[in-house]
Amino acid sequence: MRSIRVGLIGWGTVGCGVIQVLRENEADIRNRLGVPLELRRVADLDIDRPRPVSVPRDLLTNRIDDILNDPDIDIVVELIGGLDAAREVIRRAIDSGKHVVTANKALLAHSGNELFRVAAERGRAIGFEASVAGGIPLIKALREGLAGNRIQTIFGILNGTANYILTRMAEGGLSFEDALGEAQQMGYAEANPALDVEGIDTAHKLAIASALSFGTPIRFDEVYTEGISHIDPDDIQFGEEFGYSLKLLAIARHMDGRIETRVHPTLIPRHHVLASVKGAYNAVHVQGNAVGNIMLYGMGAGMMPTGSAVVGDLIDLARDILGSTPGRVPALAFQPDRLAEIAIKPIADVSTCYYFRFSALDQPGVLSKVSGILGKFHISIAAVIQKGRRKASSVPIVMLTHEALESNVRAALAEIDQLDIVTAPTQIIRIENQETNNFF
Amino acid sequence: MRSIRVGLIGWGTVGCGVIQVLRENEADIRNRLGVPLELRRVADLDIDRPRPVSVPRDLLTNRIDDILNDPDIDIVVELIGGLDAAREVIRRAIDSGKHVVTANKALLAHSGNELFRVAAERGRAIGFEASVAGGIPLIKALREGLAGNRIQTIFGILNGTANYILTRMAEGGLSFEDALGEAQQMGYAEANPALDVEGIDTAHKLAIASALSFGTPIRFDEVYTEGISHIDPDDIQFGEEFGYSLKLLAIARHMDGRIETRVHPTLIPRHHVLASVKGAYNAVHVQGNAVGNIMLYGMGAGMMPTGSAVVGDLIDLARDILGSTPGRVPALAFQPDRLAEIAIKPIADVSTCYYFRFSALDQPGVLSKVSGILGKFHISIAAVIQKGRRKASSVPIVMLTHEALESNVRAALAEIDQLDIVTAPTQIIRIENQETNNFF
Structure with a gap:
């Protein structure tokens, strides 16, 4: 019976979590997968700093190449974070024929399209369950x-x-x-x-x-x-x-x-x-x-929850290695040639309900002026609170609107914030409720 | 490009949901899977009754054999419910070399072990995401x-x-x-x-x-x-x-x-x-x-949510058919030869907190007698409410306990319910809170 061999790059908090999960649940993982998931090597620039989870000395290295060039390693776990170095590690791992698991959302947000394309071309897979919502198996839910x-x-x-x-x-x-x-x-x-x-x-x-x-x-x-x-x-x-x-x-x-x-x-x-x-x-x-x-x-974060997500990916990838089906599920859920460039709606075109907190002088006619401008821009008021004085000269007026167009809101507030009676820029917070969708 | 062909047995509410999901999301499913998921045949004893979702006449049959014996059908969806007939359908489908998807929790609760064993022996898989928690992808979360x-x-x-x-x-x-x-x-x-x-x-x-x-x-x-x-x-x-x-x-x-x-x-x-x-x-x-x-x-139920779970299974199985990896994930999450007969704790041995509602005569000394018996059985009281009279002669006394052993609770209540002053059997409800676990 062969084992699936893992090389881990980046022995930080999440790295400690991955090591701990692999160690603590070793028997369960083998009983699920049918073969052992073996931690073969751990690389970090600083292998001497004390950590919450220890690693046997002979598994440790400060040379990434000891993992990337080890033909016995099936999967590389990238946990160094950051952009350029991590991207380089993943590209080199894929070039060396290895599969990759990463928790690096910043990198995927910036370079995911490129990395997934390269991986698919080489018949390799990148697991990234840990990159969104930590321990929650969200990516598996969305993709599968x-x-x-x-x-x-x-x-x-x-x-x-x-x-x-x-x-x-x-x-x-x-x-x-x-x-x-x-x-x-x-x-x-x-x-x-x-x-x-x-x-x-x-x-x-x-x-x-x-x-x-x-x-x-x-x-x-x-x-x-x-x-x-x-x-x-x-x-x-x-x-x-x-x-x-x-x-x-x-x-x-x-x-x-x-x-x-x-x-x-x-x-x-x-x-x-x-x-x-x-x-x-x-x-x-x-x-x-x-x-x-x-x-x-x-x-959504933490050593063990993120470790749980990384190890879930390792088990998934191990099954694909054992079945010779890497890329069984496409990285971005849809077949690469079926991804579509659907238009993104600019924020100005978004319609939602709004909360405004105006800072205005405590004078007669303020509410009338503010609501007049809102009306001009088709912004309809749902509720108002005006409280007693907070500061020497200005009071907060809080308003909730019905659904309105963001571009209208911005235009109205630009005008309102120019009023002499308004003492500070208006606070604006968007609202999601029954009126804007059937979720809330 | 081949398609994956599905035969559906049982054209009821969930069947309608499955048909509707396959139809409505046909393009998306193909874009995810890479090949079409084709509804090849629908069998039901009554094909004339009107349903919320229609099926072309030439797809309909009232003979199950038209599905079980069709060599072109890859996956059989069992939605007839009940025990014996459904079990027979699934066994015959597997014997005919087909994979199965079912929403039938009663059947799996009773015969799942046997069905999963038979399927594994024949290299076939049974998807059952829809059997627990409807549209929630719980089984995928637990297994993967x-x-x-x-x-x-x-x-x-x-x-x-x-x-x-x-x-x-x-x-x-x-x-x-x-x-x-x-x-x-x-x-x-x-x-x-x-x-x-x-x-x-x-x-x-x-x-x-x-x-x-x-x-x-x-x-x-x-x-x-x-x-x-x-x-x-x-x-x-x-x-x-x-x-x-x-x-x-x-x-x-x-x-x-x-x-x-x-x-x-x-x-x-x-x-x-x-x-x-x-x-x-x-x-x-x-x-x-x-x-x-x-x-x-x-x-957890309903035509479309349950249809979502069934179609999720179909897509998963289709990937396994395309990759020749049926049974990629073992039916019960662990390798069949690694399942263990872990002892089940009888309810008498369970420790938890309790809510009791005693029905007692409105007399002096009642609380003392009741709490005396509880004390004798090591049941410690956390809170009490005694309300004014509800009925002519008896009042409810409500008590919350600290963690106690169910066998002690049963013994104490047997004794309490024998008291002359107790007018009806005591209501008992278990409590889960911070004291009994770190979940709540």
């Missing part, structure tokens, strides 16, 4: 379990750090800065948290999930992306008064021949299941024309 | 996506009818009988609703999911099963006062070398995500030693 569906919509909470920060702002009343500081202390956020809090990491993942769902190449550059750093705890509080929870949502929708892909803070009805996703959890709501609404929920 | 895990626990809401009834009892204050009547009117419950409301259908599904999770044969007879027909709206109300929601839960747990499999009404914390699963939705919470907590949520 839901393969009978035309996927219509995805709503996802795909970044645990941002979700943790918003949860703490909502439940603890913390400012964004304090909640971020706490997330950093807990080890959730990196020292440079921009990828997480500016929505970029979420956009990487959405670009991948959207391609898999709609049968298009990956188009990260066309994802509209807005983060949470401008969110004030007041906005969360006001949202709750209207019955909404605030989440950093990834939204992809295929409708009327165009695709929307956008990442932004979003108010969703408080009683919707996605609203109950707290802290570092991720959740993805998928709507298919056969299955209706599906939600998958779980840990 | 989470294959790197040792699965520890499953908590599932697996019967939409029972969940609909409990939801209506909770939200509308309806009695069990009225809620059941409403479910029947809505078309959710069958005229004979015993399979749904007595927990048997849920137990069928749990027996399958438990086998897949823990690497054992299917053992339906050993699932402890209790339905919801004895639940009073008062119990739901009292549960809510303590912060709990009532669900018909399927629970499977592998711990200390033994397996628990049980289906019964269960109080779970109101803020847990499973508590927000309403109406005809299903949800399954899985705990794995690597992934941690995962939840999958979606429609």
Whole structure:
């Protein structure tokens, strides 16, 4: 009985998780797969730093070539992160006839189309379940379990750090800065948290999930992306008064021949299941024309959950190696020659409901002027809260609109923010609810 | 380019769903799979009855043999339901060299071990994603996506009818009988609703999911099963006062070398995500030693969601036919020769928290007598509500316990129910919370 041999490049947190899962569940994995999944080699530039999971000395190397040139290794696990070096590792692994598993969403968002094409040409496969939603087997669900569906919509909470920060702002009343500081202390956020809090990491993942769902190449550059750093705890509080929870949502929708892909803070009805996703959890709501609404929920990051996803891919690839069917399921769910360049709807063309928080002088006639401009741009008001004075001279006026066109909203707010009585740029948060779709 | 040809036996609701999905998503399916999935023949005893989805006359037959003996048909979809006839169809299909897809959980709960063994011997595969949790790709998640895990626990809401009834009892204050009547009117419950409301259908599904999770044969007879027909709206109300929601839960747990499999009404914390699963939705919470907590949520029944699951299986099997790798993933997740007869823990040995509703005379000393007996059996009280008189002579006393052993609970209640002051058998509902596991 042969074994399937794995070389792991990048012995960081996720690498430790993969090693731990392979070790702890060795017997179960063999009983499922029928043959052992053997960790043959671990490469890292620094093999001396202490880690939570140890590796026998003779498995360790600081030379990537010891893995890439080892003819006995079937699958290379790329966990070094970053773009250029990781891309190089994967390309070289495929050139050496190896299959690849990666958790690198940034790389796939940027270079996935190229890497998948090269892999398919060489009859090799790239597993990337760990790249989106961590331990949640979302990619398998989109590519296989839901393969009978035309996927219509995805709503996802795909970044645990941002979700943790918003949860703490909502439940603890913390400012964004304090909640971020706490997330950093807990080890959730990196020292440079921009990828997480500016929505970029979420956009990487959405670009991948959207391609898999709609049968298009990956188009990260066309994802509209807005983060949470401008969110004030007041906005969360006001949202709750209207019955909404605030989440950093990834939204992809295929409708009327165009695709929307956008990442932004979003108010969703408080009683919707996605609203109950707290802290570092991720959740993805998928709507298919056969299955209706599906939600998958779980840990979106972390050593062991991500390790679970990587090892799931290893087992899948091992089956394909044993059956000589690599590429059994196409990387982007659809046959490469059937991927279509479906038009992306620019954000200006998106219609949704809106939350506005105006900062205005506490004077008579303010509401009339603001609502007059909104009316001029066909923006219809659904609800208003005007609270007593917060600051010396200005008050917040909070409005919820019915469905409106983003380009109209932008034009109206540009005009409103020019008014003498308006003291600060208007805060704008998009809303997903019953009016904009049948999901919420 | 060859096509993969499908024969469908049983043109009922799910059959219509399968036909509709194949038709509506024909282009997408071909673009995913690379070849067409062709519906070659539809067999039903009654081909004249009007259905929501029509079939061209020349595809219809009332002779099963027209499918089983057609050498061009690759996959037989068994949707006739029931036990003996369905078992015969599947055995004959396999004997004729065909692969099978079925949604028949009752059959698999009873005869799955035999059918999977026969199929494996003949190099044929049986897809059964539709048999558990309808449109939710749970079986794929347990067998493949989470294959790197040792699965520890499953908590599932697996019967939409029972969940609909409990939801209506909770939200509308309806009695069990009225809620059941409403479910029947809505078309959710069958005229004979015993399979749904007595927990048997849920137990069928749990027996399958438990086998897949823990690497054992299917053992339906050993699932402890209790339905919801004895639940009073008062119990739901009292549960809510303590912060709990009532669900018909399927629970499977592998711990200390033994397996628990049980289906019964269960109080779970109101803020847990499973508590927000309403109406005809299903949800399954899985705990794995690597992934941690995962939840999958979606429609557990219905024409299109179940059609989605069947077609997902068809696509999967088609890939295995094209790649000559049928049985690529073993039917019960583990290699047949690695399935283990892990001991099942009898319900008497289960430890959990409990809700009791005593019906007692409104007299001094009642609480003392009842709690005295509980104490004697090492059952420790966590909370009590005693309400004013409801009936002429008896009052409900509601108690929540800390973790206790079921055999002790049964012995204590046998003694309590013998007391003169107790006017009716005590209502007992099990609780899952933070004390009994780290899920809730």
